[in-house]
Amino acid sequence: MSATLPVVASLFGSIPEPMVQWVVWPTIKFVIAFAIIMGIVAFTTLVERRVLGFMQARLGPNRVGPQGILQFVADPIKLLLKEDIVPAGAQKAAYFIAPMLPIIPAFLVFCLIPFGPPPTFAITDVNVGLLLILALTSTGVYGIILGGWASNNKFSLLGGLRSAAQMVSYEVPFGLSIVGVLMLSGSLSLVEIVHRQELGVWNVLPQLVGCFIFLVAMTAEVNRAPFDLPEAESELVAGFHTEYSGMKFAFFFLAEYASMLVNACLIVILFFGGWTLAIAGKGLTTETMQTMGWLGLSLGFLIFAAKVAFFMILYIWFRGTFPRYRFDQLMELGWKWMIPLALVNIVVTGIVILLVRNGGA
């Protein structure tokens, strides 16, 4: 890292080298990444409303700035200035802690995701990266169930429980669908998983079933349409955040959109080759990008961003296209279809890997 930016690195001359490598650089990178991610998350809400507007033959927000493009700045400012209401009878401590619980892991996960060719765009490459990401993202459910319970409201309580039941149910196929990818790449490090794909093919081809399960599970995990039952307005008003206002309300939304972004990044890294555009080691591989210098590195980042943007739009597309599931249908889909399918996928992948090895050798 210090080799690529000698001028900036010399500023830290008096600080010991390990400190620079593990504390200073990651913090700087994270602050930059955090600012960008906050921007993207806020911007996604605007894009969602505009795109949905066009899908439903109406305009959507178009007043603040040209084409309504400044709406994403106006919304957080408005929410920051709103009254922070604590309803009578709420469990105060739990009510305050609940919005923080989903947002911390949702943003923390970004320090484990490589956004482009390492080491420049990877904040830290942990050898059990994928496991840590799964562990962190599944803690988000605590905030939702706690917030629903602490609000002292029937809608909140039911919404929180539904949400928890849904997230927990789809956590299982979410975890199992990744096993096929792990078998193909033999590592839990995201950088290594991308490296395996640029040497062969994108995992989406050998793991089509796994990719499909992952896509469904990741949509259900973040409570998005067609699985947005916790927020089914006609039944539960606003679900678990009915009683929340101001920044606390914004935190639940930020956490949801940040989780969407995390899942979009994950599916790109696990199944669609991450920041590379290469087959069998030919094309734009990580190595090619690193030898091209800053131009190549930025190119890698742009490729990654384009792929992630596609999946973010896909979420919105789903919302504009599919009708909402009923709760029993949703649970049935998760437990009776996705889990057996994921298990069969693991068995079949295991046999095929063995046959290919023996046949090829």
Next chain:
Amino acid sequence: MTESFVPVLILILFGIALGAGMLIVNWYVGTHRRNPSKLAPYEGGVPLLDTNRKRINVRFYQIAMLFIIFDIEAAFIYPWAVIYRDATMTSSGIALFALGEMFVFVTLLAVGYIYVWKKKAFDWN
């Protein structure tokens, strides 16, 4: 490799500070105009007749228990999946052993799964 976890620890603190900071800013910047009906739980404008913390359907607990079993199974299969590739590279004996291990594991899981299904734990009608 332990050093690569240092940024994760720093960023946990960063996240907590940021979350708390924004809530505090909101508390001081936002307006405070209270009245009893604003603070009442939202329920269609009618005064509450009973408590809001009621007993919950046991099925939610059932799902939580099923989740623990199946998610631990998933966590146990991860280490196997990571070394499986290397196992197939070595000798065919070890490769077949690794595959057999997985069959035993998935079969045990499937037996439990079928039992739970027959006991109608997956019926939400």
